Amino acid sequence: MKGVLLARNPKAQVIDLCHDVPPQDVRTAAFYLRASVPYFPPGSLFVTVVDPGVGSTRRILWAKSKTRQFLFPDNGCASWLEGVEPLLEVRHVADSKLWLKDPSATFHGRDIFAPVAAALTKGLAPAKVGPKAKGLVKMPFPVVETHGLIRRGRIIAVDRFGNAVTNLRAQDLRPGARVDFKGRSIGAVVANYAQASEGAALAILGSAGFLELSIRNGSFAADHGARPGDPVDVS
Amino acid sequence: MKGVLLARNPKAQVIDLCHDVPPQDVRTAAFYLRASVPYFPPGSLFVTVVDPGVGSTRRILWAKSKTRQFLFPDNGCASWLEGVEPLLEVRHVADSKLWLKDPSATFHGRDIFAPVAAALTKGLAPAKVGPKAKGLVKMPFPVVETHGLIRRGRIIAVDRFGNAVTNLRAQDLRPGARVDFKGRSIGAVVANYAQASEGAALAILGSAGFLELSIRNGSFAADHGARPGDPVDVS
Amino acid sequence: MKGVLLARNPKAQVIDLCHDVPPQDVRTAAFYLRASVPYFPPGSLFVTVVDPGVGSTRRILWAKSKTRQFLFPDNGCASWLEGVEPLLEVRHVADSKLWLKDPSATFHGRDIFAPVAAALTKGLAPAKVGPKAKGLVKMPFPVVETHGLIRRGRIIAVDRFGNAVTNLRAQDLRPGARVDFKGRSIGAVVANYAQASEGAALAILGSAGFLELSIRNGSFAADHGARPGDPVDVS
Numbered sequence: 180m181k182g183v184l185l186a187r188n189p190k191a192q193v194i195d196l197c198h199d200v201p202p203q204d205v206r207t208a209a210f211y212l213r214a215s216v217p218y219f220p221p222g223s224l225f226v227t228v229v230d231p232g233v234g235s236t237r238r239i240l241w242a243k244s245k246t247r248q249f250l251f252p253d254n255g256c257a258s259w260l261e262g263v264e265p266l267l268e269v270r271h272v273a274d275s276k277l278w279l280k281d282p283s284a285t286f287h288g289r290d291i292f293a294p295v296a297a298a299l300t301k302g303l304a305p306a307k308v309g310p311k312a313k314g315l316v317k318m319p320f321p322v323v324e325t326h327g328l329i330r331r332g333r334i335i336a337v338d339r340f341g342n343a344v345t346n347l348r349a350q351d352l353r354p355g356a357r358v359d360f361k362g363r364s365i366g367a368v369v370a371n372y373a374q375a376s377e378g379a380a381l382a383i384l385g386s387a388g389f390l391e392l393s394i395r396n397g398s399f400a401a402d403h404g405a406r407p408g409d410p411v412d413v414s
Numbered sequence: 415m416k417g418v419l420l421a422r423n424p425k426a427q428v429i430d431l432c433h434d435v436p437p438q439d440v441r442t443a444a445f446y447l448r449a450s451v452p453y454f455p456p457g458s459l460f461v462t463v464v465d466p467g468v469g470s471t472r473r474i475l476w477a478k479s480k481t482r483q484f485l486f487p488d489n490g491c492a493s494w495l496e497g498v499e500p501l502l503e504v505r506h507v508a509d510s511k512l513w514l515k516d517p518s519a520t521f522h523g524r525d526i527f528a529p530v531a532a533a534l535t536k537g538l539a540p541a542k543v544g545p546k547a548k549g550l551v552k553m554p555f556p557v558v559e560t561h562g563l564i565r566r567g568r569i570i571a572v573d574r575f576g577n578a579v580t581n582l583r584a585q586d587l588r589p590g591a592r593v594d595f596k597g598r599s600i601g602a603v604v605a606n607y608a609q610a611s612e613g614a615a616l617a618i619l620g621s622a623g624f625l626e627l628s629i630r631n632g633s634f635a636a637d638h639g640a641r642p643g644d645p646v647d648v649s
Numbered sequence: 650m651k652g653v654l655l656a657r658n659p660k661a662q663v664i665d666l667c668h669d670v671p672p673q674d675v676r677t678a679a680f681y682l683r684a685s686v687p688y689f690p691p692g693s694l695f696v697t698v699v700d701p702g703v704g705s706t707r708r709i710l711w712a713k714s715k716t717r718q719f720l721f722p723d724n725g726c727a728s729w730l731e732g733v734e735p736l737l738e739v740r741h742v743a744d745s746k747l748w749l750k751d752p753s754a755t756f757h758g759r760d761i762f763a764p765v766a767a768a769l770t771k772g773l774a775p776a777k778v779g780p781k782a783k784g785l786v787k788m789p790f791p792v793v794e795t796h797g798l799i800r801r802g803r804i805i806a807v808d809r810f811g812n813a814v815t816n817l818r819a820q821d822l823r824p825g826a827r828v829d830f831k832g833r834s835i836g837a838v839v840a841n842y843a844q845a846s847e848g849a850a851l852a853i854l855g856s857a858g859f860l861e862l863s864i865r866n867g868s869f870a871a872d873h874g875a876r877p878g879d880p881v882d883v884s
Contacts (some may be wrong), residue, residue: 370754
């Protein structure tokens, strides 16, 4: 991908957002996009190639927000930008004249995304990539449920440190709130890792604005078998 | 390596080709070079430091193709460029005046490859790196065998998704061809991953032009114990 | 971090030093800093975010050597620069006007280190980051002990190949010196990996100037259970 990008736009500045998305994991891609996009320079183009449907009839989409552009497969990976970085226009990347010839069935990142990204960063009018698109595949951001005095969230991502990120936010946590995971008490929310003892599970408001379950200098996900979708209760 | 390169050529644009070559795995390096080189800009210099012989008497080589340059240890890692990116001239990187002083015995990437790459990208005449070289170590690209109606290929690389890449090409596959691995039927070649069911083994023409064995949203290599050198039959 | 850096200084050249520091491993960070810093261009700024104390009262520090700058948490990770790259001035990164607003408790790399690094690389006078700092947390470089005719060193780092790096240097090795690890003889120091047989343990002077224990085309750390702090004897 980098070869194709730089062959067509030698001035492109290519940044690896991360090397940590598990293969084909659309949900983790959605989380990293949501968490990262607002921090990148206006004018950035995000190329997201977490693409289990590569080579099938799934569409490749272009979109723009107020100040940034996006290329992504139509699999829901951009859904969680809603409310953070609203997409104002979406197009179907359909004009194969912009692609490498005879694209492979397994690596559209190199054969379609990269040459289209090169063209867009060189100033191609987005309307040239293809027609406006509707009916995007949606992956709804998990809803926090209320059960009496309990708020039930869900783990939405696990990072490379083994931190389990939930969909619970500061507004879901009343003063003195206590956190439970799989029937085990994690205790009150701490202000920083150093407030917990080495190896102890803790809950903390993480850098994406969500409650995270962690182990100080350890991996919560590994020790507690935490996986995306698992419920987390706050009372 | 990046420090040495940028200290000597601050304008060098350094690209990490991949972080996935298993330590000392010359065959995987050969595969990635073959698969990647044609996509990179003319003028690129490829620095390949998969180098189990570091510090011994193995030579370090410079080579050029029609539009690109290469630095690599003389261990066969550039052999598979044959037929894709022919090497037109090869030299022995022998002039130690270009190297860091007192090179270590374990990290020629930093002490020899990087300073020579910096000099070449700043315009050093390649003849200055050392004399022309002959008698390169060769690692022949595996031959597809024919046994009656069966074509027998070999796995040549396993990527980070667990896809097992073979040396079989489209021309080895007759219409309706069926694929077998270790006595187990993988079935007919599919056109894209989505044609297989979740978790099922499949055969597909991959992005390097070779037949690959995969599991949709899984790892073929992990589930089937596939390793480089293993035979794959097409009938 | 890269988004914040480039949003504030689009001309910054961002280099990933490595992706191999185990989470929260201050000692490994200290080793890579010591081993790498001297090879980077004068004018480089090193941003070290191995930071188990993030969000607590631990200080963030700025320092300069003769030709380079550093940002790091006050946890000892810069201690091993002593004797290699002496720090001439140290300041407490205290002026929150330079930071992102409302920094998180878990990702000061993005919220504090990155914007301060962007400002410094754009020419901010270092005195503006905060007041001079004293009483840094120190992590002393392990001392080589002498027991009769034996020199006892320690493993200080394990790299991604499984090489175990010790604190022993050439000056600790007399001609014909023999190396022992956990009561097992590793033999004499070899001049290069190729002098050992495939799979055999060996001792070699590594690229950071320290004696390393390795297995040719294998992992010494995995096979011998070597970990930082383990003693290594030379007789």
